[in-house]
Amino acid sequence: MSVLLETSLGDLVIDLEVDACPKTCQNFLKLCKVYYYNLNAFFNVSKDFLAQSGDPTATGTGGESIWSLIASQQGKQEPRYFSPEFIPHLKHKAKGTVSMAVAPSVEGQGEGGCGSQFFVTLADEIDYLDGKHAVFGHVVEGLDTLDKLNDIFVDQEGRPLKDVRIRHVEILDDPFEDPLGLVVPESIPTRPPDNSTRIAEDEDPLATLPEEEAEAERRKQAARASALTLEMVGDLPFANVRPPENVLFVCKLNPATRDEDLELIFSRFGSIMSCQVIRDKKTGDSLQYAFIEFDKREDAEQAYFKMQNVLIDERRIWVDFSQSVARLNGGWSNNPKMGPRPARGGRGHGGGGFGGVDDLEPTRRYREGYGADGGRYGMVFDVPDDRHSKRRSQSKERMVRRDLSRERRRRSRSPQPRDRGRDGVRDNRGRRRSHSRDGRSRERYERDRRR
Structure with a gap:
């Protein structure tokens, strides 16, 4: 047996x-x-x-x-x-x-x-x-x-x-009868009964991958580590974030192309949620690229195929799907005219906290000008507006006034050269003094001196 x-x-x-x-x-x-x-x-x-x-x-x-x-x-x-x-x-x-x-x-x-x-x-x-x-x-x-x-x-x-x-x-051979109540399972077990953390019995710890596969695996691990680092510093809402599929990246634009012009051209493919040409933070000049967000992914795909190398304002543009995830946390720039968009669901669109998590907040080490919601940040290149310019001019005016007031107080405290007139010494403010330093009159002072 x-x-x-x-x-x-x-x-x-x-x-x-x-x-x-x-x-x-x-x-x-x-x-x-x-x-x-x-x-x-x-x-x-x-x-x-x-x-x-x-x-x-x-x-x-x-x-x-x-x-x-x-x-x-x-x-x-x-x-x-x-x-x-x-x-x-x-x-x-x-x-x-x-x-x-x-x-x-x-x-x-x-x-x-x-x-x-x-x-x-x-x-x-x-x-x-x-x-x-x-x-x-x-x-x-x-x-x-x-x-x-x-x-x-x-x-x-x-x-x-x-x-x-x-x-x-x-x-191979069983001469014994089954005990009363013996039930044979219908299927063979497929998982070990214990929770082992050892090397699996079908795993080779010394096995090596081909060079191409090993290089791909190393790059994947490096990308995962980089994404985790960006999540820690606040540049990503979460490490495994995925770029949006309804946002197009348009570059090689003419510096004269405006937001409304680009939106009008691309609107024939579908409803556009936002369209913005990215501009320099200080000068406001166009950086010749823009982000266009469609309401539907199918509309973005159609615009991607139809608008490639199209001539706009005497420039042939280049269209690709956006790899940026900044839209998950705010606008493409902190332009106050755009304002924060309402959350559209999903982990990256959370209304409170950061990255969809209520008890987190973004880092403020590299970004300034956070929105009022506290969980959004803009791009590096901001669009200046009249409100900010007016605020800066008012601040400069207050500084000039403060400096003038300080100078006046300083001059009032510092000693001035005394101007002697025909009848005696003038005080520090140019006024004629009729008394001596000890309070006596001029005539009494001369009389006492002659004695």
């Missing part, structure tokens, strides 16, 4: 001792029948000693017998383990001996015994396991698979760094 274990390292054919260990073999076969061992990991591998599996949790503390499993499915109580069958002539002599792991009895948790965990020996003459664990089979095919399992790299706890799993179990 045999069972085929298809592992990630190769196949193992196990011949069972059904006559000597009927209960142990029945438990093992029925667990195989309900796919209990499928995708189980070998969680304990010791070189030249043993390889242990059969625990769905891959911790060494899980697993139960088939009778306990059936009872738990029916909501009944059944002992987790059954008594081991120790057969004197079945010993751990040869490599490939299959034995059930016997759990010790724990006070307060019932008696120990055999559940679902089993192990395969990886060396000969391991006689100190005799009488401690119950032998019930031997590996008759797949000794080379055991050699691979013996040479695998493990951590300090004996867990392989790269998962070794039982992919599938095939019962």
Whole structure:
């Protein structure tokens, strides 16, 4: 009576001792029948000693017998383990001996015994396991698979760094009847029962991609890191932001082309939400490119195909889809005439906060002139308006007045040259003094001096 274990390292054919260990073999076969061992990991591998599996949790503390499993499915109580069958002539002599792991009895948790965990020996003459664990089979095919399992790299706890799993179990012969209440699942498990973070059993950690694919992957990772950096400094609302599909970028414009002219030309393709020629922040001169936002993506696509290399104001323009995401947070410039557009939904159009998140606000390190909503910012090149010019002129006028007032106060406090007249000394303000410094009159002062 045999069972085929298809592992990630190769196949193992196990011949069972059904006559000597009927209960142990029945438990093992029925667990195989309900796919209990499928995708189980070998969680304990010791070189030249043993390889242990059969625990769905891959911790060494899980697993139960088939009778306990059936009872738990029916909501009944059944002992987790059954008594081991120790057969004197079945010993751990040869490599490939299959034995059930016997759990010790724990006070307060019932008696120990055999559940679902089993192990395969990886060396000969391991006689100190005799009488401690119950032998019930031997590996008759797949000794080379055991050699691979013996040479695998493990951590300090004996867990392989790269998962070794039982992919599938095939019962070659089963002489036992099914226990009452046994239900075979309709489908084979496709996900491992444990949450492993190890190298996957079908993953090659040393595999390298072709140079072109590796370069593409490096660029993708670099772009992802750059996008995350731009999100942190506030230039992007969120790292995986996507450029709008209804906005066109038009360049090579004539400096004389105005917003309304461009909007009139492109409006024949559909409704335009906004059209603006970007201008220099200081001079107001056209930078010869513009952004045009359509209401529908189909209209933008039609304008893209129809307006390529079209002559406008004696200049052949170039049209492409915009890659800028500034529109997700505000206008193309902080032109006060445009004003903030209402949110149109989506994560990038949030009304409060920043980037659609209520408890965030944008950085103000590189941008000034934020809108009143607090979550929008403009382009580097702003369009000056009369209100700002008037405000600057008023500010300069106040500064001139303040400087004149300071100068007058300074002069009033500083000493002036004294102008002596025919009748005495003038004061600092040019007025004639009729008294001496101690308050006496001029005549009395002369009289006292002659005396």
